[in-house]
Every structure is written in C-alpha cells, then in structure tokens.
Amino acid sequence: MKRRLKIFAGQSNKPLANEICSVLSIDPGKLTYKKFSNDNIKIRIEESVREDDVFVIQSGYPNVNEAFMELLIIIDALKYASAARVTAVLPYYPYVRSDKKDEPRISITARLVSELLAATGVNRILTMDLHAPQIVGFSRIFVDHLTFRTIMADHFMKKDQDNLVIAAPDAGSAKMTEKYARMLDVPMVVMDKRRYSDNEKAHVLRIIGDVKDRDVIIIDDEVATGNSLIEAVNALKTVGRARRLYAGCSHGVLSNDALSNIEESYLEEFVTTNSIDQTIRKLPEKMTVLSVAKLFADAIAAVHMGTSVSKLFM
Amino acid sequence: MKRRLKIFAGQSNKPLANEICSVLSIDPGKLTYKKFSNDNIKIRIEESVREDDVFVIQSGYPNVNEAFMELLIIIDALKYASAARVTAVLPYYPYVRSDKKDEPRISITARLVSELLAATGVNRILTMDLHAPQIVGFSRIFVDHLTFRTIMADHFMKKDQDNLVIAAPDAGSAKMTEKYARMLDVPMVVMDKRRYSDNEKAHVLRIIGDVKDRDVIIIDDEVATGNSLIEAVNALKTVGRARRLYAGCSHGVLSNDALSNIEESYLEEFVTTNSIDQTIRKLPEKMTVLSVAKLFADAIAAVHMGTSVSKLFM
Amino acid sequence: MKRRLKIFAGQSNKPLANEICSVLSIDPGKLTYKKFSNDNIKIRIEESVREDDVFVIQSGYPNVNEAFMELLIIIDALKYASAARVTAVLPYYPYVRSDKKDEPRISITARLVSELLAATGVNRILTMDLHAPQIVGFSRIFVDHLTFRTIMADHFMKKDQDNLVIAAPDAGSAKMTEKYARMLDVPMVVMDKRRYSDNEKAHVLRIIGDVKDRDVIIIDDEVATGNSLIEAVNALKTVGRARRLYAGCSHGVLSNDALSNIEESYLEEFVTTNSIDQTIRKLPEKMTVLSVAKLFADAIAAVHMGTSVSKLFM
C-alpha cells in the first residue's frame, strides 16, 4: 500500500509552502478555505488523502489564534479523511515564548498548544529554532526540531570577521548565542538589561564583556517590535563603541514599527528567515531574508522516507 | 474545605457575565487580558482560585477563533492555578452548526471544539440551545444543556394567538419548531427551500402547510446574515398570504446587513437573546432582546450547590 | 508485509456477511462461538490474523445487548491476536435512536456504544444510515458513514411517479425525507403527530401539506413495531385521501406484529434492507428487501485498498 507524500498549507505562509513543494517537485495539496459571516472557518480537503503521508504547513504569525485554529481544523479534516499520518509543520511555533510559569496563575500556552495539537491526533510535529529546547517535551507527540543556526552562521561567516564578537541581547539568550559563538569561533558578550542603581547613565544597557572597535553580531531567536534589539544596538554603538553592527534572528515577527526602526538604526544588516511570511510587506534595504524552504523540504523528505536525518536536527 | 463560587469572563460577552454575577450577587473574578504585538494573548488570573469552583463565560461570536483560543488559555491558567473545578459556560457554542460530515473531507468542528475543551481538563460545559442535541455527546465532558424555549414561548404566548402558526424555516428545523408548536399548542408549517423543476415561480420558497390570514412565528436556533429568514418572511407574506409575521431565534449572530434587512422586512418583531453580546450595536426598533442571565445564573447556582436542576435542562 | 483482508461475522446477521464475502470473492473468517451454561460467550478465532486487515460484521438487532457484547469480545480477541487493523461493520448501529438526552438522568446510549467500542481499541467503524449524522462524532474512532438513499431512491424512481410526494412520518424525519425528495425531485409533506386541541378528529394525525390523489412514499430510517407507520398510512389514506401508498426504511426491525400489520395495511409496498437479518422470518408479499451487501463490499474494498470512497459516503 503506497503512502503518497502530500503537503497542504494554511493561510499563514503559503509562499513558504509553495517553495517547499517546489524543492520537492510536488504540487501543493488542494483545499478550500472559507470564512463565513459568523467568523467560522470551513476547510474542505479537495483530493483523496486516504492512507497518505500528509504534512500541513502553518506559522504562528500573523493572527496566531486564527491561524492555529485553522491548523487544528485542517488536521481534523485530514485525520477523519483517513490520512495515514499527519505531520504539523510549524516553521514558527505558536506561542513559543509562553513556555514557563514565571508569574502566578498564567497559562504555559506553548504547552497548551502542544496538548491541543495532540488532541487532534496529529502524529508528528516538525518545527525550527524553538525559544527553549525543552518545549519539545511539552507533549507526547514526536517532534523533529530543526535548527537554522548552521545556515545563519554560514551567512555571517562570509563577513570580514577578524574582529568579530557575538552579542546576546539578554541573559536568557546567552546559551543560544554561545552556540553561534562556537560555530564562528569568536568571543561573545551579554547585554545586561537591568538598570543598576550605581549606573550614572540611566536608560542605557550595560554590556558584560568588551566590544570596543569590534564588529558585533546580535543574535536572537525572535524579533517582534525590535525595541530590545534597537536598545542593544544603541548601547553597543554609543556605550560599547563597537564598529559595525549586524543582527540575525530565526523568526522575524517584525510587528509595529520594527521595519522602519531597523532601517534607521546603526545596523548594517538585519538577517531573518521566511519562517514567517515576509512577502506581505516591503522590506527595507538593510534586511536580508534567508529561506528555510530547503531545510524543511529535506526534513520532510527524510521523515517521509524514514531515512536518518539527525544531522538536520538540533 | 470551602469551594467558593467564582465567575470569570472572556472578552466576547462581558455584559452577560456581569448580569449573571449581578443575579448571583457576586463580583466578577478578576483577570488581566493582554494582546501582544505578535498577536499572542496573555491571561493572568488576578486572585487566588485554589480549590474554588470556577465558571468561565465565553460566547462563540464574534471572532470565534480568537474567543475560543482565549477561553482555552483562561481555562488552562485556572486549572494550573489549582481551581477545584472549572466549568466552561458557552451561551452560544462555538462552531455549533459544524456538527456533521455532510461533505467529504471536512471537519466536524463542533466535535473538535469539544475535544479541545476536554484537552484542557475542563470539568463541565454549560450551554444553551444547541443546533442539535446530539452535540452533547461529542466528548466525555459532562454537559448541562439549557433551553431558552420556555422563556421564548412565554414571550410569544402574550401575543394575540387565536390564529397563530409556527413556521420552520427549513426541514432541518422542523423537529425544534415542533417543540415550540407543542408549547404554544398551535399548528406548524415547514418551508421547503428547494427550487422545484415544476415550480413556475422561480426563486420563491414553497410552504408545506397553510398560513393564509394567519399570524406566523418563524423559529430558528440561529440567525446569521438573515437571508434565509427574509426569504422565508417574503414567501410567507407574498405566496402564503400570512397576516402578521414574527421571528424568534436563540442566537442572534446578525452579521452583514442582517439588522437593516430585518428592520426593512415584513416582520413585526424579531426576538433574540443576549447569548451573543447585543450591546455592541444599535438595535433596530423591531428587535427585542431577552436576557439569558437569569437562566444561566440559576444553572450555575444549581451546579455549584449540587441541587437538582433537571427542570432547567433540555 | 502483506495485510490480508479478512471478514468475520457475529451471530446477528451471518447471511449478510456471507453475501458480502461472496461479492468480494473471499471466504468468511473462521471463528468458534460457544455459549456456556453460565451464559458466558467464548469466541476463538480459528485462523491467524496477525498483521491482517480485519472487518467484523454485527448488527444491532436482534438481541442487541447479547450481540454487542459478542462483538466486543470478537474485537478483543482479534486485537490481542495482533490483527493490524480491526473495523467494526455495523449495518444497523446498536442503540442508534438513543442519541440525545431528551429526559433527565438517562444515558445517551449510542454515545456509550461508541465509547465501549473505542475501549476495545477498534480502529474504524463502518455503518449506514444513522438516525442522526451527528452520531459519527460520538467518539474518536473514524467512522465511514454509508448511505443507502441512492439505492432506495433508485428503487422508487422506477415507480410511476408523475404525481409522487414524499412523506416524513414526523417532524424529526423531515430533514432526511427532504434528501429523498431532492433526489426524486418531488414535493414533500410532514406528518404532525400531535393531537391538537382544536382537532375535531381525535386520534388522527394531521398532515402538513397536501397529498390528495397523489402517490405517497413514506420514508423513515427505522421501522420497529410499525405502529407509527400504520398510523401515518391511515391518516394519509383516510384524511389526506392519497392514492397509492408506499413505504421505505433503511432498517427493518419489524418487531411484534409489524409484519402482519404491514400486510393488512393500505400500503402497496414496504421496502427495507437486510441491514438486519430478514431471513429469519417469512416475509409478507408486500415486502421488498434490498440488499446492502454490494454497498458494504465496495466500502470494505475501498477502506482496505485506501482508494477514494467519498462517493459511497454520506
């Protein structure tokens, strides 16, 4: 009994889905999406998926609640259409930063997301660059956790890097930043976001470590409004007296005025990926978008064929 | 160990929640709702609910996906804050009309909704006038299924009803309409929505039964755009030559031009409830909104106290 | 690894199982059924089913409790004998009419049936013409819901139908009756089973719509004692002054005096199926039994092969 590979896409990131299908030389699966006047979504899968091996691509931005409910409905439709296996492909995991209970009486929503996916009977999750690697353990679904670090590091490797240093924008990012620092074999610094009582320069971040006259790459997993990033850039430039500044993040949410702020900042280049659809806006000149399509296509092919893929995974 | 009664409300229908709390003479539970620039919702419960008996009120309109995700997050926060019992109060059940697989490869989303609620560990559901009573069986959560029929029928009972007849707007509503007809002890008719090949008057509904010179109440569980209702009204008036026309529905979605169409129609009165928040729009003169607050407050009190409540339930 | 198709039958409807096997050109699976003096049933599967694709056929009548327990025991034996997949084939779903909680403190037994099947680890359900399509959602087991409507409609299509009308025996059947009316493209009427206070003719059903001088087909999903049917027939003939009367139902329980009552009624023909074993009694002349064997055989073959089968399903 054959299990054909099929890829369906939700509304959140169709260009990426198309690119992945293109890499794999298959046509995207056909489905009809309809939104009724009472805001209900209706999904109809327009081709047989009986006993097939199906992947559904949906990102956690924009409109994460709408997009996530749509994903659950697509999966439900596929499962009840007797797909043999359904894998949720989440280039940007929904609610990924809500991963711990650091205040009383809040939801660990990334865990809830995992439980809700499990409730649909989805068989696997394929995702990339989670805020914390522990999120993989938030349900009993098997998660393949890809990393974009190698590709991102390769991009910066091409820079003149005699004098490079990697900056973690806050203490929580230090671990992840260190992995980049190892790959590029350069030193790292950490931004201390606290305002010290003994700090004569109020409103300025302190830099743990030295960046003077160095080129600095600020690395984060996600940039939303970009305010933290711009603050770090300013501190590295004006307080730390760094030379050139670059920034890279896996998930470019880039909400509010992020794009214009980046364009007007000291940054030479801002690198992100299409884990979130970047085709919906006009991108500033300083911005470089690297594609995750090849990475996901390779992983999907490996999962489908059952071949060893550990080198793709974190 | 006391189990205090607490009621929290999502964003969808706070006026109803307040009214219910007012009937029960308790203050609404405090929670903070925040929506971030990346569209993520954050809920923080602002008072201890440890070992309490908590009810959360959320309707399935407007913005059903946003509202439903918010509900799931609130429940998750409450459960992990060690509430003894959490009851989801759903005056208008999300995706209630998506209750069967009448096309290939679609989701029975009302069932999915029930599964997703179950995945949060919610203990009970309290809802009203479901599109089909079978929906109660869509998960293992205990559902108390209230009916507004008695109150709705009482409202129409006050009309001059010597010559009344109840109209089902389509064959699928005939069963529910019959219950109203029994309560009011009047005849019923059924609208046949098909366009017959032998029908000289195209675009006109056929009426099964006789309404000539009679006052007709069209009953439905939900009115969305109102197009079907207005078609039925027109057919009953112009083809069936009915005298006065009334309409009643449990759930007034009233999207698109529903309100103005109703206002401009042959209808004398359109009756609905606040199971969906009706305070957000200016209501037309013909529209009467009956409150479900007393019904839900009584049910919540009964569930909380463990007293017999079968008379409130369908 | 091959997955051979195997079909086993419980005690309730062996002739249908044999007919299905005959259509599929396979031998029925061998099992030994024994009932001990303490009323315990023992099932032994008499051939290897390891890694096979197994279907078990059992109807919900007669002796539904005995038959259903037998079905559960057969499934349990098959699962623990390492069958790769077990599908419960339920031509007449057990307790199908117990699908809602329309009285306080009763069981929704059709839902319980679904949960009990799920508890055995059965993989799929294949059934036909459920009383309500929502029953499909009563558990997380995948249900393929066949319909006999096309075949039934074809049978009546061959009648002289210039003047045909379809009658729903009660308001609850109106929706299903309408589907037949659409297929045959004829008008429909609905029987109003209430006794009106203003009705001079006590004990007579009211007919919503007009049947005078018309040929009427009364359609229901199930006929048990036939009392409602005969009442409808009498009303249509004596009050509605219909010409010829036919009746069709998917599931012919035909308990008590149903057969003789039908034979002595105004009905010209009563059509049902072998979803329930009809070979155990002498059938009256007016009765026509259409076979569901081809329909189920096609569905079993499609499920087994993983080919698209949406056209067979409701």
Next chain:
Amino acid sequence: MKRRLKIFAGQSNKPLANEICSVLSIDPGKLTYKKFSNDNIKIRIEESVREDDVFVIQSGYPNVNEAFMELLIIIDALKYASAARVTAVLPYYPYVRSDKKDEPRISITARLVSELLAATGVNRILTMDLHAPQIVGFSRIFVDHLTFRTIMADHFMKKDQDNLVIAAPDAGSAKMTEKYARMLDVPMVVMDKRRYSDNEKAHVLRIIGDVKDRDVIIIDDEVATGNSLIEAVNALKTVGRARRLYAGCSHGVLSNDALSNIEESYLEEFVTTNSIDQTIRKLPEKMTVLSVAKLFADAIAAVHMGTSVSKLFM
C-alpha cells in the same frame, strides 16, 4: 457539600440489593427499567443524584451480557446525572473465569469487562471472591476485593470436625483451598482430574492425599453445572472411602441440572451464597444459602465514610 449515600440495583439481584439497603437502613434508589420491542434497554434514574456517592449492584448471572450492558447503561446515566462517585458493586464478577489466554486467539474477557467499566468512568469496583486475585489488576479502577472465606469457614467450623479434611476439586483450586485449610487448621487433599494411563479404574478421579473415613469439605469459588463437583464427590466417596461429604462455593451459578444432581448426590450439605440471586428457584433441602448482604453493607459503609476497611478485604 453533602455526598448522600445512594444504592441502585440492576435487574440481576434485586433481593440482595434490598437486603443490603435494609442493613444500611436506607431506601433503594429509584430507577425505571424499560425494554423496548427492538431489545434496547432504557434506564431513567428517578431521583437526583447530583454530587451523591452512588453504588450500583449487579451480578454476572443470569444473562450476563444483558445484565452487564444494563449495568454500563445505569452507570452512564448516573455519571451524566453528575453523581460525585459511582461504585460498581459486583457480588459475582462478570466473566470472572475468562481471566487468562490459555488458548490462542481468545479474549481475556474478565479484562475486557474491566476496560469497559473503566470506559464508563466508573470510580470504583466492589467485588467478592474472584477466581484469581490478579483480576484486581485488570484495569486502573480501584477495586475493593472482599472475601467470604471467613464467614464460610465459620459455618463449617460448627460442624463436628475432629476428622475433617478440605478437598481442592482440581489443581487450580489448591491455593484457595489451602486458605480454608489454614483457617480450619485441617489437612487438605487435591483432586487430580487427569485420567492416568496406568490407572486401572478409568473414569475415576485420582485423589492426591488420603481421605479414608474422614469428613471432607470440597471448596470451590464457583459451581456451574456441578458436574465436576459431583465427580469429585463420587471419587471421594467410592475411591477415597470418605465418611461424610460437604461442599461450599462462593458463587452458586447452578445451571442446568445442578440442583437435582446435588440433591441426589452423596453430599450432606451444599453451601453457597446469594452473590447470585437464589430466590428465583426452589432450593433443594441439602442446600444452605448464606447471605453476603452484611459483608457488602459493611464495605459500602466503609467506602462511603472513608474509614479503614482492610479487615474486610482479601
């Protein structure tokens, strides 16, 4: 919030239920049992059980399948009527002897029974003298396993027992028989049911151990047709030359000709209990029925009150 103690009974052993209620000085819970012409059972609980502590009494004989389905339906109705806790009281556990897979491709139906009970959400099981104590582990439901051995042993203790010996009717009963032998502090023998090749007396059981001129009590957990028992009696009398013979069993199924065979046998007395309803037949003179009502009433009271009850349990 009070949790009232309520006891409901299925159709299988109402006299025992009444006796238990009488010991506890409470009225039996009210329910309506109806069997329709299509063999469907309908149960309606006729009093509120919301937040109550409910026990349901049902035996596994007679009509075990019918009785067990009825039990599941009663439990389902009670759970959905919001009983706080439901305990299944099974004086004679259904399918208790089907507890192992000693042939290929059979069901361990006692395990299935446990799974099906679990599927209803029942909270506890209260049962007595299981065929094997391991059955307690067949599901995650908490089982209180009572033993009647103390009461049974007390009964025989009153016999003249200078010369008593306990006989296990087969090797499988040796363990349980030994417990009786310990309590009565007498020797035991074991019946060897095999026909030896070197046995000159064909068709006669061999006795392992010596019973000559001794009074023998044959102990078993269950007697169905009584054939094995009578064979043992005959062997002990004619081959072993025992003096007086007694027999005791916890569960008196007594199907087929068991009663008359016992009456006509060498047995002086046959002792059993009302774990199975014995009021439905005329009992022979040799038969003594001991009541389990006090034992179950004590256990129910202890479970209800949460007091220590280990002395009642095996």
Next chain:
Amino acid sequence: MKRRLKIFAGQSNKPLANEICSVLSIDPGKLTYKKFSNDNIKIRIEESVREDDVFVIQSGYPNVNEAFMELLIIIDALKYASAARVTAVLPYYPYVRSDKKDEPRISITARLVSELLAATGVNRILTMDLHAPQIVGFSRIFVDHLTFRTIMADHFMKKDQDNLVIAAPDAGSAKMTEKYARMLDVPMVVMDKRRYSDNEKAHVLRIIGDVKDRDVIIIDDEVATGNSLIEAVNALKTVGRARRLYAGCSHGVLSNDALSNIEESYLEEFVTTNSIDQTIRKLPEKMTVLSVAKLFADAIAAVHMGTSVSKLFM
C-alpha cells in the same frame, strides 16, 4: 518502506541478547550506556532506527530497579528516534511475583510495571513463564507469553522415568505443576507448607500424596534463595522417602547462598534457564542451564514477519 529488524540489549542479560542475535544472524543494535556521578543513566542509540521494528531485551534481575529504569529510558530513546514499533523482551518479567494485593495497602507492582511500560508507548511485550498467566492482562499492551515448559519437559523426559512423580513445592504451584505432569504423563504430589497442630514432626513439610521409592521432579517458576526448595527436597527425601530428586525452574534468580545450598542438597540435578544471566557466576556441577535463546529468536522472527506463532505461546 522497509521495517528492518533490530535488537538492542540493556545491561542485565547481554549474553542472551547476543545468543538471540546469533540465532537470527543479525548484529546487535549499537547503543552507548553511561552512568554519571549523580547516578543518572544516559542512553544514546548509535544507529538510525527510524521506521524500524525494534526489540529491546532486558531481564528483571539483577538490580531490577536499575535495570527497569534503564529499559524505560532505552524505549523512550527509541520511540523518540521514530522507531516504527518497539517490543520489550522480558525473559524474566520484573516484579513478577508482586501480582496480587494479599495484604492491605501494598502495590501490585507487576501491574505497575505494566503501566509504566505502557506510559513509554512501547508497542508489545514478549515474555516467558509468568508467575500467573493473568499478568498478561495487567495493561493494554499486547503481550506474547512464551512458555519454556515443552523444552523443560523434554529435558526430563530423557531421564529414566518409569517411576517418576512431579512435586509442586506449594499449593500455589499446583496448577503449573499439573501441566508438567500432563506432559510427562506421571502422577503429582503437592507440598503442604503449613505446620499442622497435630503434626508430631515439627518443622517438616507435609507431602500430599505418595513419593516413596519414586524419583521426584520438583517444579517451580522461580527459585530465589532456594530455601523453600531445599526444605521440600529434605521433606521428600527424609519424610517421603523418595529415591532420586530433581528440580527445575524457569527463572533462576539464585540469590544469597542458593548455589551452595543446591550443591550440598539431596538434589541430583537442578535445571534452570538463562532468562536471567547465569554467566556471571561459577555454576555448581549439579546445575544445568538450558538456553531460551532459540525460543525467543523464533518468537521475535514470527512477530517481525507477522506469521502465525500460536504454537510458541502459552
């Protein structure tokens, strides 16, 4: 998609695993076992198992808790490495004798073991000669329960057996001993471990049945310290005046002074298997170790290929 057969071994019985692999002509799967200074175990599977059919061999002795945790961790690693199916091969089932609640407030740990295995998502269990066959029903995992009886009986069949008798070391073993007696077609006796009040010879076991001048094989499923066995041997020799004495058990735990006690006893031969690793100690001359490797290899091959294997199973 191929599903390659792979066999991994924990630390408890690697010689058996190697022997099984040798019979099947495959290399053992590669894994790295590391124990950290904080006593944590780390397992890394050193080859791809994606979509493979994997068997893990681990015995319940020695260091059962350490060994069982290691097994759970191996299974967890294999499942999350996307093995298609994982079967736990347990030649000696952990905590197998803790199978009933014969004291208040103890754990039925054999049941817990089964639940814990189920929690890892393991797909099947393959085990041998359980203390009680009911243990198979302790979870919903499919268990293939092999028996070594045929091979053990064959071994003794080669003895001079004109005058043989089988002895059960206690009443609880009578059922299992009887199966051996049937296979060898010889009589059986049962040891009564109680000290009778009327027994002139204190501290001596009573023998139910006659062994005078006969050769006796004492059969048990497990021998731990051997104290019970030696007591039985002594009683059979000195009280029963048996001729030659043999003993056989499936699982040779042989803790404390078991080996030297056996060597110094009246036993002519003590036969056990390598279900527990026997290579770690110097075996006494009287001891014969039969290999279970062929039995398990055949079962693994049958499970892997999906061929009928009922003849291998109990």
Next chain:
Amino acid sequence: MKRRLKIFAGQSNKPLANEICSVLSIDPGKLTYKKFSNDNIKIRIEESVREDDVFVIQSGYPNVNEAFMELLIIIDALKYASAARVTAVLPYYPYVRSDKKDEPRISITARLVSELLAATGVNRILTMDLHAPQIVGFSRIFVDHLTFRTIMADHFMKKDQDNLVIAAPDAGSAKMTEKYARMLDVPMVVMDKRRYSDNEKAHVLRIIGDVKDRDVIIIDDEVATGNSLIEAVNALKTVGRARRLYAGCSHGVLSNDALSNIEESYLEEFVTTNSIDQTIRKLPEKMTVLSVAKLFADAIAAVHMGTSVSKLFM
C-alpha cells in the same frame, strides 16, 4: 469528610522529611520498606490513608533509579489504598538535567520521569529550583515549583557586599544568575567555557565581564563533581584576579571528590541545601547547608489548606 494531612518518606532523604513533619507538628506516616534477595522492593503503608491528603517525599539522589522506582511503588500503594490525593514532593527532581534532546536518539528523561509519575495517577508534584522552568510543562500533572532563591540571596545579603558581583558558571546559567543579580542588585559576569583559538592561556576559562578586586558569588542550580565550579573559581581568582570567592547551589549532589576539592579551593564558603540528604557525610568547614524544610512545610500546608501560595512559587 475530613481529609487528613499525611506525609510519607522514601529512603532517600528521611532527615528532611522528619524536619518538615516537625515544622508541621505531625508524625511522619508509617510505612514498611523491605528489599528482597531478588532486589524487589516491597512497600506496605502501615496506617489507613483512605480519603486522606498524602504527600510523599523523595529526592533524586542518591541512587536515583532505585529511589525513583521506590517512589512510584509508594504512590501506587497509596493510590490503591484510596488516598484522596497524592502529591509527590521532589526536593531534587530526578534526572532534572536531562531536559532536552541536544544529541540524536537520546531520551529526554526528565520528561519520561514526569510521564511515569503521571502513569501512577499521582495528583500533584511539589518541587524546587528546576534546571529549567519549562520542565513544569513536561506532563499534565499540576506542578508547584518552589524557589530557594530568596533564602539563598538573603544568606549572601548578609555578606559585605559593597563590591559584590555574581558569576554564571556558563552561558546556560546566565538567565538564572541574572535573577540573583537582580535580587542582590549587583553586576554579573558570565564564564565562557570555550577554549578560544586566539587564547594565549590555554586551559583557562575566559570571563565575560570584569571581576578584578571584587568579591564574587558563583551561582549554579546543581553541583555534582564540582569540576566546573573549581575551574571557574580558579579562573576568577588567577585570571580575573577576584578578591574573595563564594559559591551557592540549590542542589548539592557533591559526588566523587567534590567535598575535598571544595575544601582545598580558593572558595571562602560553599552554600547548598538539604534538598539532597547532606547528613550522610562529614561536611567540610567551608560548607554551609541551608534547610529547605520550612519552605516545603509552608507549601505543603498551603496546598493542603487551599490557601494562596503564589509568593512561595517561582
């Protein structure tokens, strides 16, 4: 119905359990622990716990596998003894550092631990200072996650701290270290454990930030062999030229030569807690053990009483 508070302890940390009981003025619950010659553990709860609120205290060191299996068996015994609620109190969470899949084909054993606990039906977990806060989300069990940071910070607050700095021993600890730095309102530095290619001083850690002439507190969640700690101490002293050095960790595993290495190091003081039993060894002079008993006792009382406890939790 009262729910008495009861506290039981496993073998791993009885002194802490006794201290907690002492704070709460209750006697420790009685249980018998026995280890058989076949390494099987047997637990018998020696007092009734029916309907009680039970807490079980067990640490993840020493002998984590033995201790964890013992914990599971205790919980199993308590649940089946009908305790109303069982909370696992894990001062040092087993396998806490195995919280992510940072190599292919390994187990996230901290997640497995959580699943295994869930499999026993345990109701809650109470733990302290997890390696990563995400671990709370590794199962659906409710986790109260205490922090010892406040008490630890208070301890160091008493030091002369004009010139204090907090050091994270590696990038992964930076986030947690920052929380201490905030509480003490002092700067932080981060140890970079990589050996840089451009580093003239091989084998020496680089310090990100400045510690010259400052007093440094190195903070970690767990110290096992202490090698990393001593390396950090040496680097801070010899490369960074720090003045005085202190270290603090929540969980003092202190395996191998940790104690003597600490004693002989540049450290002035090493502070840890009794989350792991420290009474089993002679403590060096430099070592201070702070008790977590009050913290856990307060949390247990709060959970038992259902009072708000968010201030105790992280």
